[in-house]
Amino acid sequence: MNIKKLVLILLLLGCITNLQAQYYNPAFGLNGAPLKTALHNIINGHSAMPWPLWSYFNSTDMKPNGQVWDIYSDVPGGTPPYVFQFVTNQCGTYSQESDCFNHEHSFPSTFFNDMPPMRTDLHHVFPTDGYVNNKRSNYPYGKVTGSVNYTAQNGGKLGFSNTYTGYTDKVFEPIDSFKGDVARAYFYMSTRYENEDASFTNWTMAVGALLTQDAVTLLMDWHHKDPVSQKEVDRNQAIYTIQGNRNPFIDYPIFADCIWGTADCSALSTGNLEKQMQVQVYPNPASDMIQLVLPSTQIKILQISIYNIWGQCMYRADQYTTGINISLWPPAMYNMVIQSNLGSMSHSFIKS
Secondary structure, eight states, X not given: OOHHHHHHHHHHHHHHHHHHHHHTGXXXXXXXXXXXXXXXXXXXXXXXXXSOOHHHHHHHSBOTTSSBOOTTTOOTTSOOSOOOOTTTTBOSOOSSTTSOEEEEESSOGGXXXXXXXXXXXXXXXXXXXXXXXXXXXXXXXXXOOXXXXXXXXXXXXXXXXXXXXXXXXXXXXXXXXXXXXXHHHHHHHHHHTTTOOTTOOOBTTEETTEEOHHHHHHHHHHHHHSOOOHHHHHHHHHHHHHHSOOOHHHHOTHHHHHHHSSOOOTTOOHHHHHHHTOOEEESSSBSSEEEEEOSOTTOOEEEEEXXXXXXXXXXXXXXXXXXXXXXXXXXXXXXXXXXETTEEEEEEXXXX
């Protein structure tokens, strides 16, 4: 990839960020229940896809190496116990882990009676190992605190829990790297189907589409401990292209805190949000160290990734301290992507 092409891509990323802010403009300045309703009005009425969803997964859940991104078998930063290929490994029948992958409704379809458009809403449907999916069944997500009934090869667990008051049956606990993904899928479902949940059945995690307090406590904890990843950002954009709506809690994680937590979004607007997200890198060009200047104390960095012009990740960290050492990197232009509590930011710089 040449420098001109990279600059064009960075300009396009900037356009996407601005359009994204405009997309949510009716919700800025609101807080709590009014914010949730405003987000519902923005993301409802999406285009429902036909069932099954096999043909869409290669856009929404493909790893950089072309394999299926399965949250029940993948091990981010490590070696997964097995991998799936699109088409070749779609279920079919299975008798053990690694046989095939199918559709996992993270919000179980039983609880909305398999009705459209929930059944094919990609924001909560993931390709997952069929055997582990079957083990999870319709059990709620939760933290396993008692005896373990089943442990998946990537570390996901089915077992007993005290997550929910008065509930004594099993829960499914995904590995830490995907807990935030699940939480934001549930925040989306509760918001997208607010007041459109006539077909929903009440269960442990939700009354209709309204999350129970125990579910909120769990999911907010997962939301904070497993911040938005580049995988989720890319998936959100792909789904927007396919069905025409976005997951607000991936674009602006702070929305969850302003609805279910204690944060206040009433002061946010398109203009000041964009201003707050204009991170700066200095010196630029740089030869040894780069520093970040954040325009607002409201910004909390969740993850920093830096990519070279070929798209290879040169640096990744879950927090920012005093600087980033680039002294051994080849001279070139690099792109920094920052995930924050306010959303995604990108900035380019040159290593001299």
